[in-house]
Amino acid sequence: MLPQEVINKKQGIKDFLKSLHIPVEKIQNEDLLVQTFVHKSFAADYKHMLLHNERLEFLGDGILWAIINKILFITYPEYAESDLTLYKIALVREETLAEVAKDIHLDTYIFVSKGEEKMQGRKKNAILSDCLEALLGFLYIDLGSNVVEAFIKEYIFSKISTISKDPVKSYKTMVQEYVQKEYK
Numbered sequence: 001m002l003p004q005e006v007i008n009k010k011q012g013i014k015d016f017l018k019s020l021h022i023p024v025e026k027i028q029n030e031d032l033l034v035q036t037f038v039h040k041s042f043a044a045d046y047k048h049m050l051l052h053n054e055r056l057e058f059l060g061d062g063i064l065w066a067i068i069n070k071i072l073f074i075t076y077p078e079y080a081e082s083d084l085t086l087y088k089i090a091l092v093r094e095e096t097l098a099e100v101a102k103d104i105h106l107d108t109y110i111f112v113s114k115g116e117e118k119m120q121g122r123k124k125n126a127i128l129s130d131c132l133e134a135l136l137g138f139l140y141i142d143l144g145s146n147v148v149e150a151f152i153k154e155y156i157f158s159k160i161s162t163i164s165k166d167p168v169k170s171y172k173t174m175v176q177e178y179v180q181k182e183y184k
Contacts, residue, residue, distance in 0.1 A: 003046065006034055006111060013037060013109050020104060021154070022139065022147060029142050032056075036138040039127055041113035053134035060137030064092055067152045090163045091156060097129035100155050106131055
C-alpha cells in the first residue's frame with residue numbers, strides 16, 4: 001500500500017505531466033507512474049519497502065540513447081559518426097539531463113527520504129537525471145514510443161542549440177589533446 005503522502009501527490013503528478021503535453025488520460029498503470037518518482041532512499045524508509053524508480057531509470061537510459069541516435073541520424077545526415085557520437089554524449093550526460101529536469105521542475109515531484117531531503121537530494125544532479133530517465137522509461141512502457149520520442153525532442157534534443165555553440169569533445173579526446181600538447 002502506498003503512503004498517504006504519495007497518494008496525495010498522484011493528481012499533482014498527473015497535472016505536471018499534462019503541462020508537459022503528455023496524454024495523461026491514456027495512462028494505464030498509475031502505480032508505475034508513482035513509482036517513477038520514488039527514489040530508493042524514500043522507498044527504504046518504509047517497513048514494507050516500496051518499489052522505486054531504478055528499473056525504470058535503466059529502461060529510460062536505453063530508450064534515451066536509442067531515440068537520440070535516431071534523431072541525430074535523421075537531423076544531421078551530413079555529420080560523420082564521430083560528430084554524432086559527441087553530440088549524443090553531450091545530450092545524454094548527467095548535467096544536461098539534470099538541467100532539463102530543473103527546467104521542467106521535476107524536482108517538485110520526486111519522493112526522497114527525510115535524510116536526503118535535509119541534504120537537498122531533490123536538487124542533486126544524479127537524482128534529477130535518474131528520475132528523468134525513469135520518466136522516459138515510464139512513458140515508453142505505458143504510453144509508447146511516439147510519446148517518449150516527442151518528449152525527448154521537445155525537452156532534451158532541444159538542448160542541441162545550446163550544445164552546438166560550444167565545441168563538443170569527449171573526455172578521451174580532451175586527454176589525448178592535452179597529452180599531445182604537453183608531451184608532443
